[in-house]
Amino acid sequence: AQSVTQLDSHVSVSEGTPVLLRCNYSSSYSPSLFWYVQHPNKGLQLLLKYTSAATLVKGINGFEAEFKKSETSFHLTKPSAHMSDAAEYFCVVSLGGSQGNLIFGKGTKLSVKP
Amino acid sequence: NAGVMQNPRHLVRRRGQEARLRCSPMKGHSHVYWYRQLPEEGLKFMVYLQKENIIDESGMPKERFSAEFPKEGPSILRIQQVVRGDSAAYFCASSPPTTGETQYFGPGTRLLVL
Numbered sequence: 001a002q003s004v005t006q007l008d009s010h011v012s013v014s015e016g017t018p019v020l021l022r023c024n025y026s027s028s029y030s031p032s033l034f035w036y037v038q039h040p041n042k043g044l045q046l047l048l049k050y051t052s053a054a055t056l057v058k059g060i061n062g063f064e065a066e067f068k069k070s071e072t073s074f075h076l077t078k079p080s081a082h083m084s085d086a087a088e089y090f091c092v093v094s095l096g097g098s099q100g101n102l103i104f105g106k107g108t109k110l111s112v113k114p
Numbered sequence: 115n116a117g118v119m120q121n122p123r124h125l126v127r128r129r130g131q132e133a134r135l136r137c138s139p140m141k142g143h144s145h146v147y148w149y150r151q152l153p154e155e156g157l158k159f160m161v162y163l164q165k166e167n168i169i170d171e172s173g174m175p176k177e178r179f180s181a182e183f184p185k186e187g188p189s190i191l192r193i194q195q196v197v198r199g200d201s202a203a204y205f206c207a208s209s210p211p212t213t214g215e216t217q218y219f220g221p222g223t224r225l226l227v228l
Contacts, residue, residue, distance in 0.1 A: 034216070036219070041224075042221060042222075043118075043205065043219045043220055043221035043222050044157075044205065044219040045219075046216060046218070049216055090156055090157070101147060101159035101162055101170060101172075101173065102147075102149075102157075102159065102207075102217060103159070104149075104156035104157045104158070105156055106155060106156045107155075107156050
């Protein structure tokens with residue numbers, strides 16, 4: 001069965017410092033993996049998507065994530081945090097095929113201090 | 115190309131009333147998904163529909179909840195005889211006809227049951 005574990009419920013960084021949001025997945029086959037961001041009282045915006053083409057995936061707003069099969073991880077990083085990055089981030093795995101639904105992690109709330 | 119549209123954005127109902135949530139997918143998208151987000155939690159899959167067909171409703175509560183995606187018009191998520199526990203944000207997503215494609219989310223409907 002597919003599942004996603006986000007290891008930190010809350011991460012706090014200072015503006016200008018690196019961001020690391022951790023995600024581990026469990027999948028019985030090669031998954032599609034996503035990171036979505038949700039700003040307060042807003043919908044979800046796709047940050048990036050992994051579908052086996054390249055293990056290092058670049059997304060919007062300077063974010064990137066690396067797929068590591070040996071570690072079953074898909075951590076999200078950004079070299080330098082900006083105040084506008086403060087939001088909730090969801091790591092997501094897709095069942096794909098005839099099962100269209102997504103499995104969401106519980107989310108990591110990112111705070112950025114000035 | 116307009117994004118996924120949901121209305122209303124906020125809905126207040128009293129216990130026992132009916133709630134109807136609408137979702138218009140992106141142009142060219144024929145797959146619609148509904149998710150529910152309870153406070154402080156990630157999104158949970160409810161139902162996956164294509165035009166006039168329910169593909170997967172494994173996440174739908176057995177009673178009071180129903181969904182449709184007619185040939186014409188928006189997808190509707192209907193909750194009959196609402197209870198306080200139905201208070202949540204309900205998100206709709208859509209994707210193109212090819213299965214496994216990225217899902218694009220609407221802004222959500224926040225339902226409050228008094």
